[in-house]
Every structure is written in structure tokens, then in C-alpha cells.
Amino acid sequence: MTNTLLVMLIMLSSCMGERGKSGETKALDNNRVITGADQIEAYVPYLEGKRVGMVINQTSIIGDKLSVDSLLTLGVDIKTIFGPEHGFRQDASNGAAVGDEIDPKTGIAIVSLYGKNRKPSKAQMDSLDIVIFDVQDVGCRFYTYINTLAEIMETCAAYDKKLLILDRPNPNGFVDGPILDMRFKSGIGKFPIPITHGMTIGEFAHMLNGEGWLTDGVQCDIKVIPVKNYSHDLYYELPVSPSPNLNSQASIILYPSLCLFEGTIISQGRGTYMPFTVLGAPELKGQYEFSFNPVSLPGMSETPLHQDNVCYGVDLRKYDIEALHKSGKVNLQWMIEFYEAFPEKERFFDSSQSKAMGRIEALIGNDVFKKQIMDGVSETEIRESWEPGLSHYKEMRKQYLLYP
Numbered sequence: 001m002t003n004t005l006l007v008m009l010i011m012l013s014s015c016m017g018e019r020g021k022s023g024e025t026k027a028l029d030n031n032r033v034i035t036g037a038d039q040i041e042a043y044v045p046y047l048e049g050k051r052v053g054m055v056i057n058q059t060s061i062i063g064d065k066l067s068v069d070s071l072l073t074l075g076v077d078i079k080t081i082f083g084p085e086h087g088f089r090q091d092a093s094n095g096a097a098v099g100d101e102i103d104p105k106t107g108i109a110i111v112s113l114y115g116k117n118r119k120p121s122k123a124q125m126d127s128l129d130i131v132i133f134d135v136q137d138v139g140c141r142f143y144t145y146i147n148t149l150a151e152i153m154e155t156c157a158a159y160d161k162k163l164l165i166l167d168r169p170n171p172n173g174f175v176d177g178p179i180l181d182m183r184f185k186s187g188i189g190k191f192p193i194p195i196t197h198g199m200t201i202g203e204f205a206h207m208l209n210g211e212g213w214l215t216d217g218v219q220c221d222i223k224v225i226p227v228k229n230y231s232h233d234l235y236y237e238l239p240v241s242p243s244p245n246l247n248s249q250a251s252i253i254l255y256p257s258l259c260l261f262e263g264t265i266i267s268q269g270r271g272t273y274m275p276f277t278v279l280g281a282p283e284l285k286g287q288y289e290f291s292f293n294p295v296s297l298p299g300m301s302e303t304p305l306h307q308d309n310v311c312y313g314v315d316l317r318k319y320d321i322e323a324l325h326k327s328g329k330v331n332l333q334w335m336i337e338f339y340e341a342f343p344e345k346e347r348f349f350d351s352s353q354s355k356a357m358g359r360i361e362a363l364i365g366n367d368v369f370k371k372q373i374m375d376g377v378s379e380t381e382i383r384e385s386w387e388p389g390l391s392h393y394k395e396m397r398k399q400y401l402l403y404p
Contacts (some may be wrong), residue, residue: 033236036166037134037200038226043164043225045073050129053080053120055113055152057390059136059168059240067134067166068106071158079127080194081110082120084135084148088175105187114144115372119151125159132164136242137201140170140256141180142188142363148203150190150208153220167202167402173232174198176265179212179389188362192285195330195379196256196367198232206400224402231404235325244300251276253321257331261359265347266338267311270356271295271304279334280313281306287341288312305356313338339373349374 022260036043040062054060054068060136062070068078081103101110111117111124131154139144156163176197191213199207202224230236241247246255251274258276261268269278271294278292285291291312294304314334326329342348350355361367372382
């Protein structure tokens with residue numbers, strides 16, 4: 001390592017404090033969470049002389065700056081930025097195709113992995129020596145960043161490139177939900193895992209390799225920079241929103257429970273500035289006092305369910321999310337409650353009503369849950385039906401854990 005680089009590393013490290021709930025910087029202490037990206041001294045020397053590609057988005061920060069900007073300052077030779085769903089600058093709605101472009105600030109080419117191509121091309125990979133993956137995940141099967149991880153791992157394996165993973169905490173670090181029945185494999189569920197898989201990106205990468213889940217069982221050469229002072233039961237507040245519709249800590253913690261409603265006629269607040277913190281539908285007028293009105297919001301939700309119609313339901317913005325996190329469980333009572341309250345039961349799960357609705361089978365991961373809700377099966381019985389698959393997964397998961 002050159003003396004100049006060493007001095008810059010020390011200076012940059014000294015500027016990094018702990019981001020608190022309001023985003024302020026606090027004094028360093030021995031117990032604060034230190035992300036893989038923030039440990040620049042652990043990996044920047046490893047990048048010297050290498051042509052680097054980065055799979056990053058707006059969550060990829062070092063201190064309070066985008067990692068690409070910090071690493072360029074340190075002399076890292078970044079050739080290409082690969083952007084996942086929502087784009088590099090988090091300006092694309094859920095599921096929207098994202099095009100290639102040039103980053104106006106750095107002049108670096110940005111290649112979308114959520115447009116016409118889901119994997120880098122041979123030409124793009126030939127121009128690189130190593131790829132960095134640094135994207136904040138939220139720990140759910142139907143959140144697509146783990147799919148991007150798998151596709152990048154397959155690409156690196158195909159072209160004999162190493163993947164450097166800068167690990168970050170999982171804000172939903174618990175394990176719960178039914179294991180995906182692979183008959184319902186889709187873009188929002190590609191692996192036989194529960195709703196909340198209880199792993200960081202670094203751990204999940206080890207699982208992808210170890211379980212042979214990559215295409216044709218290929219193995220990716222990975223190096224993980226682990227998070228310091230993290231455990232799976234830690235209540236961790238994300239410093240940056242991971243995607244446009246997870247724009248608050250409440251939405252992130254409620255997401256594993258409320259995303260299931262995308263397979264129902266009940267709005268989860270898409271088309272408002274409080275997505276995944278409210279639930280409701282126009283048909284529930286008179287049963288609930290709280291109301292909200294979904295509208296088209298470019299960059300968040302252009303055509304939300306129940307657009308321009310007042311929805312009535314519940315406001316969960318003041319719900320005790322720390323208690324929900326501590327419970328280590330997906331909340332099923334809201335699904336049971338809203339099905340019971342909805343007047344036209346045959347419409348509740350009928351995805352043919354709107355393109356804004358998904359299939360509950362793809363979201364929950366089986367074709368049993370829908371019937372259980374319709375038949376009034378208790379939460380206890382529903383959870384019992386997730387066994388023995390859930391227990392088997394928990395046991396298998398242990399061998400890939402990097403954190404307590």
C-alpha cells in the first residue's frame with residue numbers, strides 16, 4: 001500500500017461516526033455497528049491495481065457519502081456501476097424497467113440489471129478484474145436484491161471473477177414463514193426459503209454456494225467483509241431508504257407482514273407517501289375511520305391499487321415496530337382481520353381484478369395459505385402447517401451464519 005493511500009484511509013476512517021436515528025453523526029464507541037463498506041482499511045488495499053465493477057445503489061454509503069464517490073477519492077479504478085431494481089439513484093418504481101446511462105457526477109457507465117438484461121455481458125465482465133456487491137437488503141424472500149446477488153454470483157463464476165461483498169445488517173434478521181414451494185417459483189421467490197430468511201447478504205451468498213442454488217450448481221469465489229458488532233436480533237435502523245416504497249423505518253419492519261397484502265384487494269399504501277404502513281380498501285367504508293387516497297406517484301407507484309379512490313382501514317405508523325421486531329414473527333392477524341371484514345369474500349384474493357395485484361401463492365409461497373384464511377383456520381394451525389420445513393431450514397441456515 002502506498003503511503004498516500006494509507007494516509008487517505010486513516011483520514012477517511014477518522015471521519016466516520018455512528019449515524020443515529022435522525023441521521024446525525026455520533027462519537028465512535030466500541031459497540032457501534034460498522035458495516036463492511038465502512039471498513040475501508042480491510043478492502044481498499046485489496047483493490048489496488050484492479051479494474052472494479054460495483055453493484056450498488058443509494059444505500060451503498062461509506063460514512064454519509066456514496067461509496068463510489070469515496071472509493072474514487074481513494075484512487076480505486078471503478079469502471080462500471082451495475083444498478084439493481086429501482087436504479088442507481090433510487091428513482092424507479094417497483095418492477096419498472098431501468099435503462100443504462102452515464103452517471104452525471106462521475107462519468108462512469110451505469111448498467112441496469114433490472115431492464116433488458118439481468119446479468120452483465122461478457123464484454124462488460126472482460127473489462128473488470130473484480131466486482132463489489134454493496135446493496136442494503138431487508139431480509140425478505142420477495143425483496144429482489146437477493147435475486148440480483150445470485151445473478152451476479154453466476155456471472156462472476158462464469159467469467160472467473162471474484163466477488164467482494166461489503167456486508168450490511170439485516171433489519172429483519174429473524175426467520176419466519178413457510179418455505180417456498182418451488183412450484184410457485186417466480187421473480188419474487190426464487191429459492192426454497194421462508195418469508196424472512198434471517199441472513200445478511202454475505203451469509204446468503206455463502207448459502208447460495210453451499211446449497212448449490214446457483215444455476216447448474218456453479219460456485220462463485222466470494223470474499224465477505226463482515227459487519228462489526230452485529231447480531232441477528234439487533235434492532236437496526238437503516239440510515240438510507242432501501243427503495244422508494246420503503247421510505248421509513250416503520251415500513252421496513254412492517255414490510256414482511258404487509259407485503260403479503262399485495263396478493264389481496266387490500267391496499268398497502270402504494271400511491272401515498274406512507275407505503276407499507278397503512279392498509280385499506282374502498283369497500284371497508286363504515287368499518288374503519290382512518291382513510292387514505294392512493295394516487296399516481298411517479299418514481300414510487302404510477303398505477304397503484306384503488307387509484308383515486310378513498311380507502312378505509314388502519315394506520316400502522318405508530319404501531320410498536322420494535323415489539324414486532326422482537327417477536328421474530330410475521331404478523332398474520334392483520335390478514336385474518338381484513339379477510340373477515342371484507343364484504344365480498346370472493347374478490348379478496350382475485351388477482352384478475354387489477355394489474356396492481358399479485359398472486360398470493362407467489363407471495364406466501366404455497367397454495368395452502370389462501371384456503372386456510374378463507375376457511376378461518378387459526379394462526380396457530382397456520383404456523384403448524386409450516387413445519388417441518390421451517391425447522392429444517394433453521395438448522396441448515398446455521399452452517400452459513402457469520403453473526404450470532
